[in-house]
Amino acid sequence: MELRTVLVVGTGLIGTSAALALRKRGVRVLLADRDQGAVRLARELGAGEEWDTRQKADLAVIAVPPAHVASELLELQRDGVARFYTDVASVKAEPINRATQLGCDLATYVASHPLAGREKSGPGAARDDLFLGRPWALCPTGEAHPDAKAAVLRLIELCGANPVEVNAEEHDRAVAVVSHAPHVTASAVAARLADATDVALGLAGQGVRDVTRIAGSDPGLWLGILSGNATPVAEVLEAVAHDLAEAATALRALAEGDGTATGELTQLLKRGVAGHDRIPGKHGGPASAYAVVQVVIGDRPGQLARLFQVCDEVGVNVEDVRLEHAPGLPLGIAELSVQPDAATSLTDALRERGWQVP
Ligand SMILES: NC(=O)c1ccc[n+]([C@@H]2O[C@H](COP(=O)([O-])OP(=O)(O)OC[C@H]3O[C@@H](n4cnc5c(N)ncnc54)[C@H](O)[C@@H]3O)[C@@H](O)[C@H]2O)c1
Numbered sequence: 617m618e619l620r621t622v623l624v625v626g627t628g629l630i631g632t633s634a635a636l637a638l639r640k641r642g643v644r645v646l647l648a649d650r651d652q653g654a655v656r657l658a659r660e661l662g663a664g665e666e667w668d669t670r671q672k673a674d675l676a677v678i679a680v681p682p683a684h685v686a687s688e689l690l691e692l693q694r695d696g697v698a699r700f701y702t703d704v705a706s707v708k709a710e711p712i713n714r715a716t717q718l719g720c721d722l723a724t725y726v727a728s729h730p731l732a733g734r735e736k737s738g739p740g741a742a743r744d745d746l747f748l749g750r751p752w753a754l755c756p757t758g759e760a761h762p763d764a765k766a767a768v769l770r771l772i773e774l775c776g777a778n779p780v781e782v783n784a785e786e787h788d789r790a791v792a793v794v795s796h797a798p799h800v801t802a803s804a805v806a807a808r809l810a811d812a813t814d815v816a817l818g819l820a821g822q823g824v825r826d827v828t829r830i831a832g833s834d835p836g837l838w839l840g841i842l843s844g845n846a847t848p849v850a851e852v853l854e855a856v857a858h859d860l861a862e863a864a865t866a867l868r869a870l871a872e873g874d875g876t877a878t879g880e881l882t883q884l885l886k887r888g889v890a891g892h893d894r895i896p897g898k899h900g901g902p903a904s905a906y907a908v909v910q911v912v913i914g915d916r917p918g919q920l921a922r923l924f925q926v927c928d929e930v931g932v933n934v935e936d937v938r939l940e941h942a943p944g945l946p947l948g949i950a951e952l953s954v955q956p957d958a959a960t961s962l963t964d965a966l967r968e969r970g971w972q973v974p
């Protein structure tokens with residue numbers, strides 16, 4: 617299925633990211649948003665051209681908040697603007713049910729959801745590589761025409777993502793576990809920081825940043841996502857709350873001298889390790905245990921570029937990189953994740969060139 621022209625409705629983070637990825641692959645992209653400023657910025661970023669409502673597209677990608685998907689779909693289908701339609705909302709059953717109630721044409725519509733995003737909204741946060749190697753769910757109903765599914769599969773391919781076909785209800789239960797409940801949990805942890813002391817915040821390291829990054833997301837968008845998947849998310853949160861309550865009870869018992877309480881705590885920590893180890897690695901493959909090479913870097917321009925140059929010279933692929941800043945010091949630590957068999961040669965090469973590798 618060739619996609620020559622794609623209409624993106626909703627030029628925020630996800631719509632503009634998809635548009636940028638499509639432009640890179642030579643697809644003509646038409647941009648629409650109820651906020652003209654968002655269309656202008658997306659256009660200036662090279663995501664496509666402003667949609668003239670007389671223009672037709674092969675596929676329309678509806679990238680608006682979940683509650684607006686079905687009404688947008690109805691309007692676009694009424695005007696016959698595209699041959700096929702998809703959306704990218706983070707919940708799937710509710711928009712499909714609403715589209716059915718409104719009498720949308722389900723033959724030309726296949727709902728979808730890229731499992732990639734950021735804690736920032738709007739076209740300014742968009743990235744053309746946002747979806748690379750990420751899962752992208754598609755949920756065709758029994759009424760969907762095979763060509764509609766082929767069009768959405770082509771969109772996913774052009775964005776560099778991996779298609780995962782799943783029915784809408786199963787999708788919603790799954791993302792409650794891997795996305796929506798983790799989000800609320802991150803918010804609850806981050807909420808503790810709102811009135812934490814300056815001393816506590818000054819001691820913040822990478823752990824709290826990892827656990828709370830997504831808590832910085834737009835509350836309005838997330839209210840819509842969570843209320844669109846309320847029951848599955850509530851079920852997961854009840855289980856998390858149960859574990860947390862048991863951990864607190866065990867700690868109270870420990871504080872009062874009951875050493876046997878360590879057993880329950882250890883069990884929870886071990887279950888956490890087991891769950892963490894099941895998360896697939898990059899590009900959807902099995903979880904991969906990279907070796908981490910820590911390098912001390914000065915807070916000066918060009919340091920990272922020099923570091924990567926050494927990696928290049930010795931032919932080591934950097935799978936991931938993370939920067940840890942030392943509070944109040946003009947240096948930090950770069951943590952380079954590499955394949956385990958490359959760690960020693962990289963460490964040696966860095967030391968030979970005068971880098972401090974603790
Ligand atoms: N943020 C993420 O990490 C993420 C990841 C995957 C999927 N999604 C889903 O993608 C969709 C868009 O999220 P986002 O993060 O890009 O949000 P965003 O706030 O960055 O962009 C949404 C855009 O939709 C526009 N909009 C709202 N209602 C509209 C309407 N009726 N018609 C036309 N434009 C309208 C807004 O003006 C805004 O520009 C949501 O359904 C969300 O659930 C988000």
Ligand SMILES: O=C(O)C(=O)C[C@]1(C(=O)O)C=C[C@@H](O)C=C1
Pocket residue numbers: 705706730731732733734735736794795796830
């Ligand atoms: O990484 C992020 O910042 C995200 O918001 C990503 C994330 C996720 O939970 O994985 C969040 C919601 C989307 O529906 C899809 C992806």
